[in-house]
Amino acid sequence: MKTTEKPSLQDFHIEGIKHINPSDALEAITKGEAVMLDVRELNEVKLESVPLDRVLNHPMSVIMDRLPYIAKDQNIIVACPGGVRSVKVANLLIQQGYPNVANLDGGLMMWKTKGLPFDSNISVGGCGCNSGTPAKTDFTTLKLNISENLSKNIDFKNIKRI
Numbered sequence: 353m354k355t356t357e358k359p360s361l362q363d364f365h366i367e368g369i370k371h372i373n374p375s376d377a378l379e380a381i382t383k384g385e386a387v388m389l390d391v392r393e394l395n396e397v398k399l400e401s402v403p404l405d406r407v408l409n410h411p412m413s414v415i416m417d418r419l420p421y422i423a424k425d426q427n428i429i430v431a432c433p434g435g436v437r438s439v440k441v442a443n444l445l446i447q448q449g450y451p452n453v454a455n456l457d458g459g460l461m462m463w464k465t466k467g468l469p470f471d472s473n474i475s476v477g478g479c480g481c482n483s484g485t486p487a488k489t490d491f492t493t494l495k496l497n498i499s500e501n502l503s504k505n506i507d508f509k510n511i512k513r514i
Contacts, residue, residue: 353380353427361458362435371457381406386427391441400472427452435459
């Protein structure tokens, strides 16, 4: 896994945390060399997600409870929207004895900017320029299938390590 000592796509950094650029991260994940640990909260993941098998969601708010389900003998790429939460979680994982941890440099915003695999349930309405109606600037255009997402009860005690 190709990492750097300092980030190049984000400002926030904690000394001792390694960083990996999005393209190298995708390569490591698709080759089975690493897993991505998405530390966003469940409501964020329901809106947007990375559609790859080796991407696991363990929200920052419950990360300490999830440590038993995160194998230490693998390369871990920690991701969040902009790289701040993920740097903090990467630091925590290293302190907890995880030897091969890197932050996704620039976070998922940079991942999306580079056109890497990403699913979104956010629908953006038109500007309304020709319709005479004002542009919608709030979340009224948001499309969520809540019943479908809530029916996916996940038992983290039986989750498979990869």
